Amino acid sequence: MVDFTLWDILRNLLLAARWTVVLSLIAFAGGGIVGLVLLSLRLWRERSFARLFNGYVGLFQGTPLLMQLFLSYFGLRLFGIEVSVWVSAGLALTLYTSAFLAEIWRGCVAAIPKGQWEASTSLALSFYEQMRYVILPQALRIAIPPTVGFAVQVIKGTALASVIGFVELTRAGNMIANVTYAPFTVFALVGMCYFILCYPISLYARFLERKMNAVRR
Amino acid sequence: MTVQLDFMAVLRDWPMLVTGVVWTLGLTAVAVVLGLLVAVFCAWARANGPRWLAFVVGAYVELIRNTPFIVQLFFVFFGLPAAGVRLSPVTASLLALTLNLAAYGTEIIRAGLEATPRGQIEAGLSLAMSRVQIFTHVILPPALKKVWPALVSQIIIVMLGSAVCGQIATRELSYAANVISASTFRTFESYIVATAIYLGLAWAVRRALNWVGPRFIFGR
Amino acid sequence: MPSVVEASAPVIVDIAGLHKSYGDVEVLKGIDLRVQKGEVVCIIGKSGSGKSTLLRCINGLEVFQDGGLTVDGRPLLHDNAAAMRDLRQRVGMIFQSFNLFPHLTVGANVMLAPTLVKKSARPDAAAQAHRLLDRVGLADKFDAMPDQLSGGQQQRVAIARALAMEPAVMLCDEITSALDPELVGEVLRVVEGLANEGMTLIMVTHEMAFARKVSSRVVFMHQGRVHEIGTPDELFGAPKTPELQQFLSSLHN
Numbered sequence: 226m227v228d229f230t231l232w233d234i235l236r237n238l239l240l241a242a243r244w245t246v247v248l249s250l251i252a253f254a255g256g257g258i259v260g261l262v263l264l265s266l267r268l269w270r271e272r273s274f275a276r277l278f279n280g281y282v283g284l285f286q287g288t289p290l291l292m293q294l295f296l297s298y299f300g301l302r303l304f305g306i307e308v309s310v311w312v313s314a315g316l317a318l319t320l321y322t323s324a325f326l327a328e329i330w331r332g333c334v335a336a337i338p339k340g341q342w343e344a345s346t347s348l349a350l351s352f353y354e355q356m357r358y359v360i361l362p363q364a365l366r367i368a369i370p371p372t373v374g375f376a377v378q379v380i381k382g383t384a385l386a387s388v389i390g391f392v393e394l395t396r397a398g399n400m401i402a403n404v405t406y407a408p409f410t411v412f413a414l415v416g417m418c419y420f421i422l423c424y425p426i427s428l429y430a431r432f433l434e435r436k437m438n439a440v441r442r
Numbered sequence: 443m444t445v446q447l448d449f450m451a452v453l454r455d456w457p458m459l460v461t462g463v464v465w466t467l468g469l470t471a472v473a474v475v476l477g478l479l480v481a482v483f484c485a486w487a488r489a490n491g492p493r494w495l496a497f498v499v500g501a502y503v504e505l506i507r508n509t510p511f512i513v514q515l516f517f518v519f520f521g522l523p524a525a526g527v528r529l530s531p532v533t534a535s536l537l538a539l540t541l542n543l544a545a546y547g548t549e550i551i552r553a554g555l556e557a558t559p560r561g562q563i564e565a566g567l568s569l570a571m572s573r574v575q576i577f578t579h580v581i582l583p584p585a586l587k588k589v590w591p592a593l594v595s596q597i598i599i600v601m602l603g604s605a606v607c608g609q610i611a612t613r614e615l616s617y618a619a620n621v622i623s624a625s626t627f628r629t630f631e632s633y634i635v636a637t638a639i640y641l642g643l644a645w646a647v648r649r650a651l652n653w654v655g656p657r658f659i660f661g662r
Numbered sequence: 663m664p665s666v667v668e669a670s671a672p673v674i675v676d677i678a679g680l681h682k683s684y685g686d687v688e689v690l691k692g693i694d695l696r697v698q699k700g701e702v703v704c705i706i707g708k709s710g711s712g713k714s715t716l717l718r719c720i721n722g723l724e725v726f727q728d729g730g731l732t733v734d735g736r737p738l739l740h741d742n743a744a745a746m747r748d749l750r751q752r753v754g755m756i757f758q759s760f761n762l763f764p765h766l767t768v769g770a771n772v773m774l775a776p777t778l779v780k781k782s783a784r785p786d787a788a789a790q791a792h793r794l795l796d797r798v799g800l801a802d803k804f805d806a807m808p809d810q811l812s813g814g815q816q817q818r819v820a821i822a823r824a825l826a827m828e829p830a831v832m833l834c835d836e837i838t839s840a841l842d843p844e845l846v847g848e849v850l851r852v853v854e855g856l857a858n859e860g861m862t863l864i865m866v867t868h869e870m871a872f873a874r875k876v877s878s879r880v881v882f883m884h885q886g887r888v889h890e891i892g893t894p895d896e897l898f899g900a901p902k903t904p905e906l907q908q909f910l911s912s913l914h915n
């Protein structure tokens with residue numbers, strides 16, 4: 226057995242953590258774009274879009290992310306598309322993220338007081354103008370803290386990509402634990418790495434929220 | 443190109459699926475009961491407890507909330523034996539699920555506790571109720587009622603998250619899907635079926651908790 | 663008719679040299695007040711003069727810095743939780759904002775403290791609650807939730823809830839101030855009934871006609887002191903100090 230120093234372990238974990246970060250960024254960016262598309266469909270005055278939106282959100286919020294990853298992984302293969310695990314993981318996490326972000330943003334739009342709609346309607350603004358100049362600017366402001374907060378969920382979500390063989394922080398931890406026979410240390414360090422990634426974002430989200438509440442009062 | 447899907451092959455193994463459902467629900471139920479008890483205590487400690495305890499609870503909550511559940515589970519199952527604590531897959535799963543739910547529950551319940559109007563506490567005091575009686579009879583029930591929807595959502599998240607416990611061979615629903623896919627070679631169908639069952643469970647558990655809450659947890 | 667109290671009646675609340683500050687601000691600057699059993703003492707005065715603070719000191723909701731306060735001969739010991747609970751069983755309080763427990767039915771609101779604190783058996787507590795709700799005119803509301811009641815009804819439930827502990831003295835802090843004018847009467851009638859039955863009452867109120875009618879004594883507070891004290895006829899009929907004169911005349915405009 227080779228002797229691994231704490232530094233060896235940490236260095237390898239940090240190298241793998243790069244892929245956690247990259248995958249998170251892909252999921253967050255992709256999820257944001259898809260989420261925006263979903264949101265615009267939802268805000269369209271068209272009943273069937275609303276039902277579709279609710280179905281989509283319910284589906285991704287009502288099933289385990291792990292299953293979504295499996296389905297993406299095996300589903301793509303089933304259709305004969307031999308893709309790298311990057312695509313499977315990126316696709317599943319993007320769709321997952323889009324459902325949550327779209328629902329968060331829809332809630333923010335819904336939180337705009339009815340009076341704002343009525344006032345802008347009475348000023349003869351069109352639906353698009355109402356959205357563009359009255360509703361969305363206000364919704365955007367209250368949407369920022371929960372959106373930042375959700376980034377933490379995305380980062381934690383990428384850990385599940387390890388199960389379909391994506392080598393990121395958790396997967397690397399597994400592999401290192403197997404060769405070092407030091408699972409306690411390794412998983413403690415893995416946890417610490419996630420904590421270092423997530424905690425500042427959590428704090429920042431909380432800070433933004435407090436700032437927003439202070440302004441509104 | 444056509445893809446042949448054969449769901450019957452998967453459904454023929456329904457006893458395995460039922461076992462998985464029972465385990466998933468069982469794990470969730472135990473984690474909910476224990477987790478909420480711990481959460482109520484931690485929420486109390488964070489709001490009213492001695493300083494050092496409030497700090498310890500705060501650290502625990504942040505640690506759990508800022509690390510993935512799968513890492514918590516692996517730490518408990520693979521890591522703790524190295525420190526002399528050997529747990530069965532089920533025990534490890536329960537421990538990780540409970541600690542996870544309790545941390546999120548603490549924050550949710552604390553928000554409810556803080557929303558209690560001061561006058562409610564003073565009314566309790568003026569009726570000669572003790573601090574503990576005021577907490578359990580005056581502050582806690584309305585607080586739980588207020589945050590119950592958030593707690594229910596969190597419980598669903600934990601139940602769906604318990605799919606990860608299959609990775610350490612806990613025989614819950616996702617594990618059942620793994621086993622069936624290995625024996626039938628109908629991998630995609632196995633996971634589709636399991637996912638559909640999860641969706642149904644999430645719906646049913648939400649309904650059940652919305653029914654249970656007002657009747658047994660916080661009065662009507 | 664104002665309550666008449668014999669001079670020999672025992673002292674229930676004895677306040678001597680009470681000082682209370684919030685930080686550097688002294689809010690009560692040496693209060694002396696003795697209330698005998700069966701007395702109805704109304705406290706009047708401008709907003710901010712310390713009326714609520716005084717009441718809240720009497721059942722230990724506020725901690726004071728200097729002076730003595732005994733209820734039923736027992737001194738107030740803030741650091742002794744058991745003694746404080748003992749004291750609060752003797753002192754009932756009714757709040758401006760009712761403070762009913764929103765998650766409990768009216769009946770459960772009344773029964774809660776007797777079952778928890780006095781360990782009354784549930785059937786006994788329920789019978790008592792029915793009796794008390796009947797007394798405040800709400801016999802049919804036992805199973806209602808607080809938010810289904812009007813303000814006046816909620817306040818009467820709060821009175822029944824306080825009575826359930828069989829206190830020796832009741833503190834009322836502007837208990838009609840949060841009510842619509844047409845609901846004030848129903849609450850005051852209940853309080854008057856209590857006064858006539860011999861309950862010791864210390865109440866802060868802005869209902870001067872009521873104070874004049876039921877009090878045995880009236881206390882005028884001004885800037886944290888008992889500025890003037892006497893029978894209702896003395897204070898309302900012949901106010902001595904310019905501050906009280908000004909306060910009373912300000913009410914008429």
Ligand SMILES: Nc1ncnc2c1ncn2[C@@H]1O[C@H](COP(=O)(O)OP(=O)(O)O)[C@@H](O)[C@H]1O
Nearest residue numbers: 684687689707708709710711712713714715716
């Ligand atoms: N919790 C508190 N902290 C600081 N100052 C207070 C507090 N409560 C009351 N005060 C101050 O004490 C004074 C007396 O208040 P209070 O007893 O409520 O008067 P009243 O009931 O006669 O209107 C006021 O100046 C008020 O601002």
Ligand SMILES: [Mg+2]
Nearest residue numbers: 713714715836
């Ligand atoms: Mg006051």
